[in-house]
Each structure stands twice: as structure tokens, then as C-alpha cells.
Amino acid sequence: MTWRATVLTIFPEMFPGPLGASLAGKALSENKWALDVLDIRDFAKDKHRSVDDTPAGGGAGMVMRADIAASAIDTAREGAAPETPTLYLSPRGKPLTQDRVRELARGPGAILLCGRFEGIDERVIEARNIEEVSIGDYVLSGGELAALVLIDACVRLLPGVAGNEGSLAEESFAEGLLEYPHYTRPRDFEGLSIPEVLLSGDHKAIAKWRREQVETLTKSRRADLWEKFKRR
Known part of the structure; x- marks a missing residue:
């Protein structure tokens, strides 16, 4: 089974980005892994393709709606292996470690939800049993760069991707x-x-x-x- 990354984002043009170059890009062209990108705005319910709304209780910024995010997640899961984890790239998530990267690389792939605005409605995280993952103690404009980092870390561990796989043991x-x-x-x-x-x-x-x-x-x-x- 080919390792597959499915990215949910409102900026699909950011992919494959750097994943289309170097080791990851070569492996992608050789079908050693696969990339699917879903535009969350395709699941919007209005003509303006809005995916966010004001936060309950007031406050700055906007929040991604649970119903729209859920529709995107459900569609992504339909085309994925049943055991594929759904990960939300979030600064409040568990730190991404090399051990977790190895676990993900050994599996069928990952569905990656890229947050924007002030975040995503908490209810969809609970209702869809989503794992929150952080790549560091800092805040980015969105989850896309974090998704690129996670995918690259996994892809380089896939069989046949690294030029010298023996070097991976000493990193x-x-x-x-x-x-x-x-x-x-x-x-x-x-x-x-x-x-x-x-x-x-x-x-x-x-x-x-x-x-x-x-x-x-x-x-x-x-x-x-x-x-x-x-x-x-």
C-alpha cells in the first residue's frame, strides 16, 4: 500500500510546494508516496465560500466552522484506509517527535487538517476524534507549513526514499x-x-x-x- 498524505486546507496552492523537490519530490514522482489536497472552501455552504464565523463569547479573529471542517474530514476519510489517523496541526497539540514520525511512516499515511484564523471549532475535534500535533512552541499563520514539515519527516523514512538508508540510524x-x-x-x-x-x-x-x-x-x-x- 502506498503511503498517502491527504491535506485539508484553504490554500491548496501551497502543495506540494517544497515536497515537490529533492528526495520527497523524486519519491512522489516515482509513486513511492501519494499526496491528495482538498480545498476546505469546496465544502462551504454559501456563494462566498465562507468557512469561518465569529467566536462564541466574543473575542478577536474568526473560527473555522465545525460543520464545514467535518464535511471535509468525512470526505477525506472515505478515500483513506480505515486506520489512517486524522491530525490537526495546532500549537496546543502534543509535540511531534521522531518516535511519532516513525509510527506514522509505518502506517498507511495521514489526513492533515490545516487550521487558520483563531483555530477550529472544538466540537469537530471531539466529534471526529482528531489528534492535535504541534511542531514547536511558536505560532504560525496556519497549519500548512507544519503539515509540510510533518509529511517531509515521514516521507524520508519510507522504503527506497533515502539515498543511504543506513545513515538514518545515526541521525x-x-x-x-x-x-x-x-x-x-x-x-x-x-x-x-x-x-x-x-x-x-x-x-x-x-x-x-x-x-x-x-x-x-x-x-x-x-x-x-x-x-x-x-x-x-
């Missing part, structure tokens, strides 16, 4: 830690040299140095990851 977060530094030619650059151990040909020493770097970087930059790793 940051592969085991919950940050990746070691990389170097290449020239040997000297503006007074900085490649660490001698990497030029030694001693593979055991190189592996030891890289492991030390992984642990040092994680401890200094992401103490939260280091503490989590130690508790395993």
Missing part, C-alpha cells in the same frame, strides 16, 4: 540523542582543522569519539533528551 533523535558533528574537505578551513581522530583510519577510535560527541552535545543543548535517555 539526531534516532535513539533519542543529538547527532555528532560532521566534517569533509578541505582538511583546513580558516584555521580550523578536522579532528585528527577522524583522519586516523582507526574505526574503533572514531566510533568512540562520535559517541562522546553525541553525549556531550545532548547534555549541553538538550538536557531534557539526556534525562529521558538515561531513564530508559
Whole structure:
């Protein structure tokens, strides 16, 4: 079964965007994954194709209507495998982790609901059992960029997409830690040299140095990851 991303958005022209280039774009053209984009405005009920309304209780901005979002979600689910999760890209969602990305990549794909305005009516999130996902502690203009990030993270893990699949095992977060530094030619650059151990040909020493770097970087930059790793 081909891994399939179905995106629900009011800006369908944003897709495939960067997903049409590099590894993801090549894999898309080779049918190693599939992309469907549904325009939420197609499910509007008026001639102006309105999808939002004023927030109950007052306040700034507008809120995407539950009935319109639900119609788009239901249509997307009709063409998806039954076990396909529906994800709402939201700053209040659970943080997207590499573990969750791996889970999604192993499945049939994902339906991605891109929010806009002040958000989406809470009732559709509850009624359609939607999982909220965040790509970081900041706010974007909408969920489209977050959807692009999530899809790219999943697609690169699909079989046959990465040029060197063995390198995936050594990346940051592969085991919950940050990746070691990389170097290449020239040997000297503006007074900085490649660490001698990497030029030694001693593979055991190189592996030891890289492991030390992984642990040092994680401890200094992401103490939260280091503490989590130690508790395993």
C-alpha cells in the first residue's frame, strides 16, 4: 500500500510546494508516496465560500466552522484506509517527535487538517476524534507549513526514499540523542582543522569519539533528551 498524505486546507496552492523537490519530490514522482489536497472552501455552504464565523463569547479573529471542517474530514476519510489517523496541526497539540514520525511512516499515511484564523471549532475535534500535533512552541499563520514539515519527516523514512538508508540510524533523535558533528574537505578551513581522530583510519577510535560527541552535545543543548535517555 502506498503511503498517502491527504491535506485539508484553504490554500491548496501551497502543495506540494517544497515536497515537490529533492528526495520527497523524486519519491512522489516515482509513486513511492501519494499526496491528495482538498480545498476546505469546496465544502462551504454559501456563494462566498465562507468557512469561518465569529467566536462564541466574543473575542478577536474568526473560527473555522465545525460543520464545514467535518464535511471535509468525512470526505477525506472515505478515500483513506480505515486506520489512517486524522491530525490537526495546532500549537496546543502534543509535540511531534521522531518516535511519532516513525509510527506514522509505518502506517498507511495521514489526513492533515490545516487550521487558520483563531483555530477550529472544538466540537469537530471531539466529534471526529482528531489528534492535535504541534511542531514547536511558536505560532504560525496556519497549519500548512507544519503539515509540510510533518509529511517531509515521514516521507524520508519510507522504503527506497533515502539515498543511504543506513545513515538514518545515526541521525539526531534516532535513539533519542543529538547527532555528532560532521566534517569533509578541505582538511583546513580558516584555521580550523578536522579532528585528527577522524583522519586516523582507526574505526574503533572514531566510533568512540562520535559517541562522546553525541553525549556531550545532548547534555549541553538538550538536557531534557539526556534525562529521558538515561531513564530508559
